[in-house]
Amino acid sequence: MxxxxxxxxxxxxxxxxxxxxxxxxxxxxxxxxxxxxxxxxxxxxxxxxxxxxxxxxxxxxxxxxxxxxxxxxxxxxxxxxxxxxxxxxxxxxxxxxxxxxxxxxxxxxxxxxxxxxxxxxxxxxxxxxxxxxxxxxxxxxxxxxxxxxxxxxxxxxxxxxxxxxxxxxxxxxxxxxxxxxxxxxxxxxxxxxxxxxxxHPYTSPTRHAVYHRMVARNRVWLAKRHLPAVLVPLYLGVWAVLTAVRSRSAAGLRAWAAGFAEGVRTPCGRRRPIRWRTVWRMTRLGRPPVI
The missing domain is CATH 3.90.550.10 (Spore Coat Polysaccharide Biosynthesis Protein SpsA; Chain A)
Structure with a gap:
């Protein structure tokens, strides 16, 4: 045992x-x-x-x-x-x-x-x-x-x-x-x-304004906290484009934009960028930290 x-x-x-x-x-x-x-x-x-x-x-x-x-x-x-x-x-x-x-x-x-x-x-x-x-x-x-x-x-x-x-x-x-x-x-x-x-019962994520705001704000915080500086705009740019393409709701997109702006202007805790060897490791695992 x-x-x-x-x-x-x-x-x-x-x-x-x-x-x-x-x-x-x-x-x-x-x-x-x-x-x-x-x-x-x-x-x-x-x-x-x-x-x-x-x-x-x-x-x-x-x-x-x-x-x-x-x-x-x-x-x-x-x-x-x-x-x-x-x-x-x-x-x-x-x-x-x-x-x-x-x-x-x-x-x-x-x-x-x-x-x-x-x-x-x-x-x-x-x-x-x-x-x-x-x-x-x-x-x-x-x-x-x-x-x-x-x-x-x-x-x-x-x-x-x-x-x-x-x-x-x-x-x-x-x-x-x-x-x-x-x-x-x-x-x-x-x-x-x-x-x-x-x-787990079959569900779909609830697409309300708070959901969109939190997803966007925390995405920005994630990048600010952990990504090497050169990857931050690339990561956030990719996700901004994907969100715009996938969005089916103007209200949801407005909430997402408000959350994105909140993430940019508010503190996110201690910044400790991951090392480049971690970036390479994630890339080899099939998910580079730009998407």
Whole structure:
């Protein structure tokens, strides 16, 4: 049996109590039991939790990044966690060996910082946006990647102790990419493991004004925080063109432009550009940091 100890973290806004309990039941049925399960009520009260789950209720919604950092803090207080697994509250672990295989993979590769699960609906379909590659190809093909999926993944606690936790100011959107770029620059590996499945209802991202603003603002922050200076205008220019071409809503495009301007004029935290060898490494993995 693997000796790495796995903790599980779940964020909820209190609006999916049935789905949350189904998820926690699937965690309880794992053949490697987590040492701790932490459920964070992100600005909402929590429903009753099963025995052994630790609940934390926040008085305000701190976003994905802030809520996950609260869960990490709680897991550190509880202690004895080597790997944390983050799961969406409406997801489901359909195989009982997911946590064991996560522990085995991290134990076998100490430099493995992140494992990205495959997100699939009840029919086994994986949406294009849920494959962390530019060229999607077969969603069941795994391997090294440059980013990961927020809905189901594992993080090495040793890695987080080195590179830091989630970027709280992001609230949501691109927080996984920010963490992934820091991990790659510190020498860690990110792997997409399609055999590790989180079943999740088929959804499309909500295209409201706040969504467009946050996506654009955080994209600019991401570039300002992490890219070599010469790549910043190239990266943002590419994404501006792609957004204009893909946009189907004038209101959405206006919200995106407002978020872009906000990102340019507001501070984004400490600037620490990734090294050129990291840029080359990402390019060899199929996703240079210009798109």
């Amino acid at each position: 693997p000796h790495l100890r796995v903790g599980v973290a779940v964020l909820t806004m209190g609006n999916r109590p049935a789905e949350l309990h189904a998820l926690l039941d699937s965690v309880a049925k794992q053949d490697l039991q987590p040492v701790h399960v932490v459920v964070v009520g992100n600005g909402s009260p929590l429903p009753s939790l099963p025995h052994g789950a630790h609940g934390v209720e926040l008085s305000e919604n701190l976003g994905v990044s802030g809520g996950r950092n609260v869960a990490l803090d709680e897991l550190r207080k509880l202690g004895d966690v080597d790997v944390v697994v983050d799961l969406d509250d409406d997801g489901l672990l359909i195989s009982p060996d997911v946590l064991r295989r996560v522990a085995e993979l991290h134990e076998r590769e100490p430099e493995l910082g992140v494992i990205s699960f495959r997100i699939a609906d009840e029919l086994g379909r994986t949406q294009r946006r849920h494959v962390p590659r530019l060229r999607v190809g077969d969603p069941r093909r795994g391997g090294p990647v440059t980013t990961f999926l927020g809905g189901g993944h594992s993080l090495s606690m040793a890695m987080l102790d080195r590179i830091g936790d989630w970027p709280e100011d992001f609230f949501y959107a691109h927080e996984e990419t920010d963490l992934a770029w820091r991990a790659l620059d510190d020498g860690w590996r990110i792997r997409y493991e399609p055999d590790l499945v989180l079943q």
